[in-house]
Amino acid sequence: MSPKTRCSLVLFSSDAEQYYTLSDDESSSFHSPGAIVSPEQLSSRFGSGDEVGDSVSHRGALGTTTVRRKKPKSRGRVKSEAAASKQRRSRRIKANDRERNRMHHLNDALDALRAVLPSFPDDAKLTKIETLRFAHNYIWALTETLRLAEQGRGQCASGIAASELGSPQSLYSSSSPDCDSPQSPQRGLMCRLLESSASFSDFI
DNA sequence: TAGGCCATCTGGTCCT
DNA sequence: AGGACCAGATGGCCTA
Numbered sequence: 216m217s218p219k220t221r222c223s224l225v226l227f228s229s230d231a232e233q234y235y236t237l238s239d240d241e242s243s244s245f246h247s248p249g250a251i252v253s254p255e256q257l258s259s260r261f262g263s264g265d266e267v268g269d270s271v272s273h274r275g276a277l278g279t280t281t282v283r284r285k286k287p288k289s290r291g292r293v294k295s296e297a298a299a300s301k302q303r304r305s306r307r308i309k310a311n312d313r314e315r316n317r318m319h320h321l322n323d324a325l326d327a328l329r330a331v332l333p334s335f336p337d338d339a340k341l342t343k344i345e346t347l348r349f350a351h352n353y354i355w356a357l358t359e360t361l362r363l364a365e366q367g368r369g370q371c372a373s374g375i376a377a378s379e380l381g382s383p384q385s386l387y388s389s390s391s392p393d394c395d396s397p398q399s400p401q402r403g404l405m406c407r408l409l410e411s412s413a414s415f416s417d418f419i
Numbered sequence: 420t421a422g423g424c425c426a427t428c429t430g431g432t433c434c435t
Numbered sequence: 436a437g438g439a440c441c442a443g444a445t446g447g448c449c450t451a
Contacts, residue, residue: 311428313438318426342424428445
């Protein structure tokens with residue numbers, strides 16, 4: 216499935232792989248939805264973490280001492296609240312960025328999993344839950360195939376009627392495979408896979 | 420149009 | 436303090 220176009224504002228950071236998305240109220244202060252904003256604009260909007268902090272630490276022979284900067288007599292509390300707000304916003308943006316990357320990595324792993332699962336040309340891309348269920352049942356089917364092969368029965372590659380194959384959707388089912396049923400849909404599909412899937416044959 | 424799927428944001432929690 | 440992980444909320448896109 217191709218990435219869907221989103222209407223939220225996308226911000227590019229210095230890292231080409233990273234971008235930020237702002238909520239509607241945030242993006243409204245920039246340009247129209249979908250506008251690209253430079254890192255300079257981003258930092259001017261939210262500030263950087265370096266701006267936060269009102270004390271300086273020194274390391275000396277007697278240990279670490281902290282020298283507090285003189286607070287301005289006026290606006291002191293207002294400024295610190297603003298700085299704290301800026302810092303929270305900065306942390307939130309960083310956390311959002313990490314979370315986005317984390318989910319991208321998770322999706323990459325799901326794509327990798329889809330790539331090793333058998334599929335047919337006319338099949339639509341599996342959803343996330345279908346991929347996990349398919350993988351679960353596929354592993355079960357492989358295990359069963361090996362077990363039967365070890366028992367020397369070898370009856371799987373031929374002689375399975377089409378009516379026994381079951382729906383491919385059955386592999387996406389959330390229900391556990393029926394390990395005791397000799398004619399389970401999973402087994403039928405496994406036979407179908409054995410006969411038609413080159414990648415699966417390579418795997419075997 | 421309702422429902423499914425998805426990406427993203429967000430706040431909370433746990434861990435280092 | 437900051438990062439990883441999680442679950443809930445939200446809104447967009449797509450399809451029956």
